[in-house]
Amino acid sequence: MHPIVLLFMINVMSAFLKFISVMGTNATSVFIDMLNDVGDVVGLGLLLIGLSFEKRKSNIMYPFGGRRALYIMGLISVMIFSGLIFAVAIYKIMSVLSESVIITVKPYSLIVFILAFVVNVVGLIIVFINVESKRRDPALTGGLIDSISDTSGSALALSTLITKIPILDVIGSVILSGVILISAISIGYRYFQVLLGRAPDKQILKKVIDKILEIPEIRDVNVFHASMITEDEFMLILEVEVDKDMEVEDAERLSIRIENEVRKLDPRFKYVIIEFVGEKPGPKTYREIIDEIENSEM
Numbered sequence: 001m002h003p004i005v006l007l008f009m010i011n012v013m014s015a016f017l018k019f020i021s022v023m024g025t026n027a028t029s030v031f032i033d034m035l036n037d038v039g040d041v042v043g044l045g046l047l048l049i050g051l052s053f054e055k056r057k058s059n060i061m062y063p064f065g066g067r068r069a070l071y072i073m074g075l076i077s078v079m080i081f082s083g084l085i086f087a088v089a090i091y092k093i094m095s096v097l098s099e100s101v102i103i104t105v106k107p108y109s110l111i112v113f114i115l116a117f118v119v120n121v122v123g124l125i126i127v128f129i130n131v132e133s134k135r136r137d138p139a140l141t142g143g144l145i146d147s148i149s150d151t152s153g154s155a156l157a158l159s160t161l162i163t164k165i166p167i168l169d170v171i172g173s174v175i176l177s178g179v180i181l182i183s184a185i186s187i188g189y190r191y192f193q194v195l196l197g198r199a200p201d202k203q204i205l206k207k208v209i210d211k212i213l214e215i216p217e218i219r220d221v222n223v224f225h226a227s228m229i230t231e232d233e234f235m236l237i238l239e240v241e242v243d244k245d246m247e248v249e250d251a252e253r254l255s256i257r258i259e260n261e262v263r264k265l266d267p268r269f270k271y272v273i274i275e276f277v278g279e280k281p282g283p284k285t286y287r288e289i290i291d292e293i294e295n296s297e298m
Helices: 003-022 028-054 069-097 107-133 138-163 166-196 202-213 248-265 286-295
Strands: 220-230 233-242 269-278
Touching (some): 003 028, 003 107, 003 138, 028 069, 028 107, 028 166, 069 166, 166 220, 202 233, 202 248, 233 248
């Protein structure tokens, strides 16, 4: 079972328990925490749809398969549901601030919420263990952020239920709303960067071009375009200058060597496309590429 499926089930259980808890208290932080879980359920559901697309094989129409569906679904989730939940949370906070409220908590509300909190902690532990073993899975990275925000938010809401202090309820509600917004922005930005085709970190780019220039047959690098297809798959497009009299067989061997050297540095370079051109007179282009990499903001 994929960890995201398990996390989805955990969030469904947590949201259901918190819904029951909300019925026995007027604490705004508990209500917002429930909204956060509902948003996670919807978001994780979309991620599962994205994962199902990811399994589709590449073909002539979709040369990279459905790998980016995960990011599209995640971005939709962040844009629609997280924004809506944040707006509802702010409205609820403004309503609380406009009038004095005495926190009421029925016994069953506290008990059920404690169960939900335990469920959140278990979910966080499961996701953390899986992230440690699968560091580059973008779905798990997003799931870890959700689990941390869920657990932190539940801890704040639980404090309100135990103490029944109105100001703590307001503070907890504001913090929870901030957690929802920050989580949405951070995940959404990361997904957007991948869909935009952002290059890998400049440290990786610098190592790759330095390694390529170490190969004696290569005289210059005219084109050096690296892009993320997913966070676990990179593409590199090169145009390199070689001796204009190089034989086709030698060029083929050199191409294989370049691919192997690049993948040794970082196996995420799944696609390496190389074009050979004859050496040209004039200043070397690779210096401009290196300067651009070093001066880039990443």
